[in-house]
């Protein structure tokens with residue numbers, strides 16, 4: 001049971017408390033018992049949350065159409081890596097689009113799905129195992145030194161973070177401890193050198209009572225990703241803020257939260273191991289790391305803006321049906337949901353390019 005695992009971790013630690021990063025790593029990724037490691041459906045109506053790729057195939061097809069543009073017009077190599085590829089649904093939609101429309105690219109295509117969760121790797125194998133173009137990897141290192149496209153959808157928001165807070169004028173780190181079998185938070189003066197360096201390098205200052213997540217694992221992952229690609233495009237789709245936006249008072253509570261059976265849970269210590277945990281990501285950090293590794297920022301877009309630029313409207317189908325639940329009506333509704341308001345409004349798309357000759361033609365005319 002996960003709660004016993006947490007109890008042991010806390011008991012073993014010298015100060016009887018663990019960082020939020022260790023807490024999240026345990027509840028999400030402890031072998032066999034962490035949320036993502038268990039045999040339990042996570043994405044879709046019978047899971048805890050939806051992702052854009054899981055509401056129909058238009059999202060995947062739009063990405064695929066744009067990948068084809070990058071390969072044909074911008075000279076990007078036909079090699080795609082998807083980080084945190086989940087249940088493989090998005091990969092499947094992308095692969096099917098390219099197979100059906102671009103036989104020449106299809107012949108030389110490689111598509112690597114990088115995924116930690118054994119449950120999701122099995123789902124990927126079931127979905128895309130028949131395509132020789134696709135392969136599965138557990139770690140980013142397995143595809144080092146590539147030319148092509150590295151992308152992710154809602155990957156960085158699933159990585160563990162430290163949590164800090166400004167309290168009475170000084171910075172504290174928020175830890176997790178246990179009392180009488182109950183999980184609770186405890187604050188201590190901030191002395192973690194990695195967190196202090198992260199804040200100093202970015203000149204981050206907090207208001208009193210402001211909470212802030214420190215994404216040290218995202219930094220590690222992105223340094224690996226941005227170094228691994230020699231030439232091509234880095235595409236990150238996720239919810240998050242720029243440093244300027246983090247300073248707005250609406251975001252002073254931080255963004256750590258859970259999703260449990262499609263309900264948003266603000267108490268991060270609830271349902272350990274049964275609930276997804278997530279944070280909004282720090283786009284400036286990804287941009288800075290990219291720059292250090294030679295990847296230029298091509299743009300930070302709202303997801304709907306990016307999807308319109310990459311031609312999602314071509315996915316709409318004309319029809320005369322009156323039945324609002326017909327397949328075409330539902331499909332068109334899903335597309336409208338991706339481009340107008342609601343759920344889709346929270347997502348952004350960060351585009352970075354490295355050693356790309358035709359970077360100016362990155363979007364179709």
Ligand SMILES: C[S@@+](CC[C@H](N)C(=O)[O-])C[C@H]1O[C@@H](n2cnc3c(N)ncnc32)[C@H](O)[C@@H]1O
Pocket residue numbers: 036043051052053054083084085086087090114115116117120138139152153154155158159221
């Ligand atoms: C929120 S889910 C998103 C899944 C998928 N991209 C989608 O859009 O449906 C995050 C995924 O990232 C995976 N993940 C987390 N840390 C990872 C890591 N270090 N390397 C690869 N995959 C990881 C999780 O197991 C999970 O499948």
